Amino acid sequence: MYRYVTEGTFDAYLWQTVENKQKFISQIMTSKSPVRSCDDVDETALSFAEIKALCAGDPRIKERMDLDVEVSRLKLMKADHQSKQYRLEDQLLKYFPEEIEKHKGFIKGFESDLEVLAAHPHPEDGFAGMEIRGDLLTDKENAGAALLDACKEVKTSDPVQIGSYRGYAISVEFSAWKQEYTLLLKGQMTHRATLGTDPRGNLTRIDNALAQMPQRLEAAKAQLDNLYQQQAAAKEEVGKPFLYEEELRSKNARLVELDTLLNIDGKGPAHDEAVVAKSTRPSVLDHLKRPVPPRSTDKKPKQHEEVR
Incomplete structure (x- = not known):
């Protein structure tokens, strides 16, 4: 495929429009955009001033187009920076304190439950027993069967307490x-x-759930340490200024200057000769008030007559 462009025509502007479209499509496809929205450059239109500048071969119009893209990009980055700052402030004020206190409670709860579990161990080669509906069952087969019978009476997803096991109250819910x-x-x-449906297998599953408490305790401690690290990192980031603030200010000032020089959207300086004070302008009413001169009734001589 061959593509030909002509110097000094609209080709440069059209190719730049396609370039801008490819840029924002690439940002979306690679998930590297600092924002979650972008403008459709298909809606970009040339103003009369831009067309005039392009036809005149003014190089400032290309500079103005490039600056417009850069200023838009920097403004989006600044908006994203401000959004992150607000989010960090909210996290420092509410999220981190609440999550830290919640995980501290998890740690205390697991430590307390581990003490209860240690105080109610299984006897050697025996069974600690299970209380179901007020009956203490010391045989695994009987305890497992009684547990399944109690489950049959539960028909809702609301937990129903049916007894106790190794120092813990036990409830059953049905999905x-x-x-x-x-x-x-x-x-x-x-x-x-x-x-499940196996009486002895259910007792094994219950003991395995209790045996997972040390791992859950360590996971809660690790999450608490992670929260402290995130909180410290947020404190370092909050309040930081926008890194490209000076670049945005200078480019935006230059863009405004070019808009004025190129008279984009009629913002350019008016010509001196076109500026006429209102007080010096002739009044239309004065012109209308002037007396109308009388029309002459003398007939003009015809061209073929001799004028003496």
């Missing part, structure tokens, strides 16, 4: 969508175990 029961062990924190 109609998944068609499965979930057992909840409630201490300072809530520990969940999905129940």
Whole structure:
């Protein structure tokens, strides 16, 4: 494919429009744009002043077009910077304090539940027992069967307390969508175990859920450390000025200057000879008030007559 362009025509402007379109398409496709919106350059139109400058071969019109694109880009970057500053301020005032306190509570809850679990261990080669509907069951088979019977009475997603196990209150909820029961062990924190149809297997699942508490405790501590790091980083970033503020100011000033020089949108200086004070302008009414001279009634001699 061959493409030909002609110097001193509109080709340069049209190719620049295509270039601008490719730029914002590339930003969207690569997810590197600092903003989430952009203008459709297909709506760009030449003003009469720009057409006049292009026809006259004025190099300032190209500078003005380039500056317009740069100023728009810098303004978008500044708006994104200000949005990030507002978001950091909100996080420092509300998000981080709330999340830090919440995870501190998680850590205390897991530590307390681990103490309860350590105080109610299984005996060697035995079973700690489970209380279901007021009955203490020390045999695994009987406890598992009683648990399944209690689950059959639960028909809603609201937790229904049915007993206790190893120092924790146990409740059961039913998911109609998944068609499965979930057992909840409630201490300072809530520990969940999905129940199946095997009585002994359900007791194993419950013990495995309790055995995951140390890992959940370490995850809460790691998340708390991460929140502290994010909070410190936010404190360093908040209040920072826009890095390209001076560049934006200078380019915007030059753009305004070029608009004035090129008389874009009629903003250019008016010519001296066109400026006439209102007080010195002749009044239209004065012209209308002038007396009308009388028309002559003498007939003009015909051209073929002799004028003496």
